[in-house]
Amino acid sequence: MWDTADAQFAAARAYFAEAGTLAAPRHATALDKTVGQWLTNCRRPGGLGKDTERAERRAAQLTAADPDWNPAALGWTVDWQRHHVGLKALLDEGAQLAEIVPGVTWRGDDIGRWLATQKRDWHRLNDEQQARLGEWGVEAAVRRRKTATAAGVKNGSARGGESFTRGVAALAQYVEREQRTVVPRQHSERITLDGQDHDVRLGLWVSNQKSRRDKLNAGQLAQLAELGMDWAQDG
Structure with a gap:
């Protein structure tokens, strides 16, 4: 069915046998292909291929190898599919959902992030x-605390300005997601406020607030x- 592409299809099946997905990054190789x-x-x-019947047969072969081989048809990207498979692999290996934090990787992808x-x-x-994702207990991050805190700052409960x-x-x-209060000094956090994205060097910011505690109101x-x-x- 693949004619001259038989070797590439064999390589795709070999990749799936190793990775559990055909959502391969472009640089991926298998069987030297x-x-x-x-x-x-x-x-x-x-x-x-341009021949409709042959294209359908080829699509069927790929679907038989991996039903999710073409994630765009499902409404998401190849990158999303690969990370989704990586999360499943980590859970299947015995990892707890709460343990999969930024920095936990699978085949080079940061699944935690x-x-x-x-x-x-x-x-x-x-x-x-x-x-x-819900099948594994994943759910939306709760942001009530963040919203209330941010609103409090904007309403004048603190005078630290936009940076604060x-x-x-x-x-x-960070606290809502990680369920912990210790922030690594090198950690950066991406947030969205008023429709704009910001990258906050959170670990450094927390350290700075602690060192200038006596200047905070x-x-x-x-x-x-x-x-x-x-x-x-207090105290």
């Missing part, structure tokens, strides 16, 4: 994506204490 680029080409319009993004951007996922607003919002998002200290910063509490 550039299987990632080949699969990318297959997914393009007309990529399975991807998972945190899915929770944060849950409303952007389609129903099928939410259903697939972003810092507190980033800290709230009562409202600022109260917000930090609410987020679990023991050093911000």
Whole structure:
């Protein structure tokens, strides 16, 4: 059915046997073949050949190898599919969902960071994506604390300005997602406020707030204490 492409299809099946998915990055190889680029080409319009019947047979072969070989037909990207498979692999290996945090990888992909993004951007996922993740207990990140804190800053409960607003919002998002209050010094957190994305060097920001504790007002200290910063509490 593949004619001269038989070797590439064999390489694709070999890649699936190893990775559990045909959502290969473009640079992926198997059996000394550039299987990632080949699969990318297959997914393009007309990529399975101009002959309709032969294209349908080829699509059927790929579907038999991996029903999700063409994620665009499902409403998401190859990258999303590969990370989704990576999350399943980690869980199948015995990892707990709470243990899959940024920095936990599978075959070179940072599954922890991807998972945190899915929770944060849950409303952007389609129903099928939410259903697939929901089977493993993944759900939207709870942002009530972040929203209240950020609103409090903007309403004048603290005078730290936009920088403090972003810092507190980033800290709230981090605490809600990670369920811990210790922030690695090198950690950066991406947040969205008023429709704009911001990258906050959160670990450094927390360290700076702690070192200048005596310069923070009562409202600022109260917000930090609410987020679990023991050093911000009274006494």
